[in-house]
Amino acid sequence: MTLSVAFRHGFPGLDLDIRFDAPEGVTALFGPSGCGKSTTTNVIAGLLRPDSGRIALQDRVLFDGRTDLAPQARRIGYVFQDPRLFPHMTVERNLRYPSRWHRGAARDFDRVIELLALGPLLSRYPATLSGGEKQRTAIGRALLSDPALLVMDEPLAALDESRKAEIMPWLERLRDEIRLPILYVSHSVPEVLRLATTLVLMHAGRVTHAGPLSDVLADPQLAPQLGAREAGALIMARVEAREADGMLRVATSGGPMLLPDLDAPIGRLLRLRILAHEVILSRDAPHGLSALNILPTTVLQLTGGLVQLGLGRERMLAQVTPRSVAALDLRPGTACFAIVKSVSVLPA
Amino acid sequence: MSFGLGPQEWQAVQLSLLVSLVATAASLPLATATAWLLARRRFPGHGLLSGIVHLPLILPPVVTGYLLLIVFGTQGAVGGFLKELGIILAFRWTGAALAAAVMAFPLMVRAIRLGFEAVDPKLEQAAATLGAPRGWIFLSVTLPLLMPAILAGATLGFAKAMGEFGATITFVSNIPGQTQTLPSAIYAFLETPGGEGPAMRLVVISVIVAMGAVLLSEFLARRMVRN
Numbered sequence: 001m002t003l004s005v006a007f008r009h010g011f012p013g014l015d016l017d018i019r020f021d022a023p024e025g026v027t028a029l030f031g032p033s034g035c036g037k038s039t040t041t042n043v044i045a046g047l048l049r050p051d052s053g054r055i056a057l058q059d060r061v062l063f064d065g066r067t068d069l070a071p072q073a074r075r076i077g078y079v080f081q082d083p084r085l086f087p088h089m090t091v092e093r094n095l096r097y098p099s100r101w102h103r104g105a106a107r108d109f110d111r112v113i114e115l116l117a118l119g120p121l122l123s124r125y126p127a128t129l130s131g132g133e134k135q136r137t138a139i140g141r142a143l144l145s146d147p148a149l150l151v152m153d154e155p156l157a158a159l160d161e162s163r164k165a166e167i168m169p170w171l172e173r174l175r176d177e178i179r180l181p182i183l184y185v186s187h188s189v190p191e192v193l194r195l196a197t198t199l200v201l202m203h204a205g206r207v208t209h210a211g212p213l214s215d216v217l218a219d220p221q222l223a224p225q226l227g228a229r230e231a232g233a234l235i236m237a238r239v240e241a242r243e244a245d246g247m248l249r250v251a252t253s254g255g256p257m258l259l260p261d262l263d264a265p266i267g268r269l270l271r272l273r274i275l276a277h278e279v280i281l282s283r284d285a286p287h288g289l290s291a292l293n294i295l296p297t298t299v300l301q302l303t304g305g306l307v308q309l310g311l312g313r314e315r316m317l318a319q320v321t322p323r324s325v326a327a328l329d330l331r332p333g334t335a336c337f338a339i340v341k342s343v344s345v346l347p348a
Numbered sequence: 349m350s351f352g353l354g355p356q357e358w359q360a361v362q363l364s365l366l367v368s369l370v371a372t373a374a375s376l377p378l379a380t381a382t383a384w385l386l387a388r389r390r391f392p393g394h395g396l397l398s399g400i401v402h403l404p405l406i407l408p409p410v411v412t413g414y415l416l417l418i419v420f421g422t423q424g425a426v427g428g429f430l431k432e433l434g435i436i437l438a439f440r441w442t443g444a445a446l447a448a449a450v451m452a453f454p455l456m457v458r459a460i461r462l463g464f465e466a467v468d469p470k471l472e473q474a475a476a477t478l479g480a481p482r483g484w485i486f487l488s489v490t491l492p493l494l495m496p497a498i499l500a501g502a503t504l505g506f507a508k509a510m511g512e513f514g515a516t517i518t519f520v521s522n523i524p525g526q527t528q529t530l531p532s533a534i535y536a537f538l539e540t541p542g543g544e545g546p547a548m549r550l551v552v553i554s555v556i557v558a559m560g561a562v563l564l565s566e567f568l569a570r571r572m573v574r575n
Contacts, residue, residue, distance in 0.1 A: 100480070
C-alpha cells in the first residue's frame with residue numbers, strides 16, 4: 001500500500017508545493033514548525049481542500065480536483081496533536097464511536113484494548129485522564145475506525161518527556177504488530193529515529209528530500225537539516241556472538257564491531273546509530289587506542305564539515321574540520337580508518 | 349389553586365406563563381439556527397444579520413411593538429396574509445407570544461452563540477475522520493456539548509418573555525383575560541385606586557420567577573464551564 005501525495009496550496013505568506021510517496025511502514029514527515037506539515041496531513045485526511053493536486057492510496061483516488069472524498073469516506077485514522085476526545089463520553093464510548101460506521105471495529109475492539117492497555121480506563125471520562133492516557137485512547141479510537149492509513153500529527157508534542165517515554169513503546173508495538181502504513185509528523189529527531197523507515201524532509205512548503213531514513217542520515221547535504229548534533233548514520237547490524245568478557249560481536253557490511261553489554265539474542269537485527277561527531281578519521285591503521293571499533297573505509301564525498309564514508313554497501317558520516325581535511329589530504333577515493341567512539345543501538 | 353390571587357390576577361399569571369412558554373419554545377429552534385449562522389459561518393451580510401437580531405434589544409420596546417403592529421396587524425403585509433389563513437395576531441394572546449418571542453430572541457441567540465463558540469470545531473473534525481456523517485456529528489457531538497448553552501438561553505428568553513411589557517401593550521393592548529400579561533396587569537392595577545394589594549402580589553410573583561430563571565441559568569452556565 002503506497003500513499004501518493006502531490007498538491008499545491010496557497011496561504012498568505014506560504015505557498016505549498018508538496019509531492020512524495022509513502023511506502024509501507026512508518027513514513028516520518030520532518031521539518032521545522034510552520035513548514036506545512038499539518039497542512040499536508042489535513043489535505044491527506046480531507047479536512048482541507050488543496051488548490052490542486054492528486055492524493056491516492058494505492059489505486060484509490062482520494063482527491064484529484066474532480067474526485068474529492070469527504071473525510072468520512074477516506075478511511076484514514078487521524079491522531080491529532082491534541083487528543084480531541086469527546087468530553088461528554090466515557091473512554092469506552094469514545095472508542096466505540098466509529099463502530100456505528102465501521103463494521104470491523106467491533107471485531108477489533110478487544111484487540112485494540114489489549115494492545116494499548118485501555119481496559120482500566122474504559123469507564124473514565126477524558127477530563128480525568130493523564131496526557132499519555134488521553135493520547136493512547138485517541139490512538140485506539142483512530143485504530144477502531146478501520147483505517148487503511150494511520151496519520152499521526154505530532155502525537156507526542158504536547159506530552160512531557162516521561163509521558164513520551166510511556167507512549168513510545170506503544171507506537172513501536174503498533175508499527176510492528178498492526179500492519180498499517182503510518183504517516184508520522186514530527187520535529188523530534190529521537191522520535192523519527194526510533195519509529196521511521198522512510199523520511200520526508202520538508203522546508204518552507206517544499207519537500208526537500210524523500211527516501212529511506214538511512215539514506216538521509218548518511219547524506220552530508222541532508223543530514224544537517226536534522227540538526228548539527230544529530231548528523232550521523234544509521235547502519236544495520238546482526239548479532240553474531242557474545243564474547244567471553246560479555247561484549248557483543250555484531251556483523252556490519254563494513255566488518256565486525258563490538259558493542260558493550262546488551263541484552264540481544266544471537267541473530268537479532270539491530271540498527272546502529274553512529275553520530276558524525278563520534279567518529280575520528282585516521283590515514284594509517286591506529287595503534288594503542290582505547291577505542292574498540294576501528295573500521296576500514298573509503299571517502300565518498302566531502303561537504304561542509306562532513307565526510308561521507310563508504311562502509312561496504314552502507315554509508316556513514318564523520319565530522320571533520322577543514323584543517324583536518326587538508327592535513328589528511330582527504331578527497332573522494334581516499335582510504336582511511338574510521339575510529340568509532342560510541343554507538344547507540346535501536347531495535348530494527 | 350389560586351394562592352390567594354383574585355381571578356384577574358390569576359388569569360394574568362396563567363396567561364403570562366402560557367405566552368412565555370409558547371414564545372420560548374417557538375423561537376428556540378430559530379434562535380439555535382441563527383446562533384449557528386452567526387458563530388460558524390462567514391457570509392456577506394453577516395454583520396447586518398447580527399444587527400437585525402440585536403435590534404429588539406436596542407430599540408425602545410414601544411417602537412418594536414409599533415413595527416409589529418404595522419407588519420403583523422390585520423392591515424399589515426404579513427398580518428393581512430395570515431388573516432386570510434384565519435390567523436389573527438393583533439390584540440390576541442398569540443400576538444403577545446409573538447411580541448415576547450421577538451423581544452427574547454436576541455438574548456437567546458447571544459447565549460446559544462456563546463455556546464457554539466465554546467464547542468471546539470476540532471472535535472467535529474475528529475468525528476468526521478472517524479466516519480460519522482454531518483447530521484450525526486451535530487446530534488452526537490455538537491448538540492450535547494451545546495445543551496447547557498441552549499438551556500441557559502431558553503431560561504433567559506423565558507424570563508425576558510415573562511417581563512415583556514412595552515412591545516406587548518403596544519401590539520396587543522391590555523385586555524383582561526385576553527392579552528393582559530403579568531406586567532400589563534401590574535400596570536393596570538397601579539392605575540386603579542385600591543389596586544396596590546393585587547399589584548404587590550404580582551410583583552412578588554414576578555420577582556420569584558425572575559430570580560428562579562437567573563439562578564437556573566447561572567447553574568447551567570457553571571455546568572457548561574465544567575464540561
